Amino acid sequence: MSACHRHPLRIPLACAALLSIGACSRHAEAPAPSATPPPATQSTDRIAEGAPRIALAPDGVHIDYRVYGQGDPLIVLIHGWSCDANYWRAQIDDLKTSHTVVAVNLAGHGASERNRRNWTIAAFGADVAAVLAALPQGKVVLVGHSMGGAVALEAARLMPDRVIGIVGADAFQDIGATHSAANREFADQLMARLRADYIGATREFVTTQLFAKDGDPVLARRVADDMALAPPEVAIPSLRALFDYDYGPVLADLHVPIVDIETDLYGPADLERIRRLAPAFRVQVMAGRGHFLMMEDPAGFDARLRESIATFMKGGH
Secondary structure (H helix, E strand, O other), X not given: OOOOOOOOOOOXXXXXXXXXXXXXXXXXXXXXXXXOOOOOOOOOOOOOOOOOEEEEOOOOOEEEEEEEOOOOOEEEXXXXXXXXXXXXXXXXXXXXXXXXXXXXXXXXXXXXOOOOOOOOHHXXXXXXXXXXXXXXXOOXXXXXXXXXXXXXXXXXXXXXXXXXXXXXXXXXXXXXXXXXXXXXXXHHHHHHHHXXXXXXXXXXXXXXXXXXXXXXXXXXXXXXXXXXXXXXXXXXXXXXXXXXXXXXXXXXXXXXXXXXXXXXXXXOOOHHXXXXXXXXXXXXXXXXXXXXXXXXXXXXXXXXXXXXXHHHHOOOO
């Protein structure tokens, strides 16, 4: 959705991993999510590093998450559309040497349940807030890849006293542009293609639009195959929610620094437009990378991520 008039197949998809999507499903109906995360349900003591843990989202969905390392602030890694927490493996291994790292599987992704009726960005944000309610100690930096960036904004709105900064991974170029006529037309067309042939449309989109022409073709195919395994009953309404997402209200409520580490594949970000809604927004560009820059160049991405975390810890923007 980033400037579809310039890049007609650009949307903020988040995922780049080798593991397939797996999700447990209970088919019982659940109440609509509320804005208040549930109380803490787990102690962080005596649980092996990386062992699966469960938090309860406000609408009753079980949310799987893992915790690694120790140290402040907590770094919460949020995947995006049709992905899971494993896509952050390189960042987990790096960050856990000095920080507590929390890797979340949003509802309908990874080992989290998918017994949800309304697949909205706000509901995904409540998933993250539920996880952090189970980890009540420490300041937080939220890191979201692509769709995970919008989820991070919603999560931050639910915990304003804990979040000290938000980092996007190619996540925020669309701020202020998502409701253009060109984007609406493209969204409708893509939704129709996905409903008709989810696997084929997803594979085509990923391999032709989300990698640079000289990108790794093996990685591109792996990512495409992985994304295509997502359950369409989760993926399609979630993507629709992302297309329809309005950044304005959540950004009006937030007073935390926001940085986007992004590719130049789609051209430069329209900082003037973005800063109308997020005046302190900053960008760091990783030239020559595709949408999955955190996987294509983990060392380069991690260095920029650590720089942003250090700035947040000092109280800077």
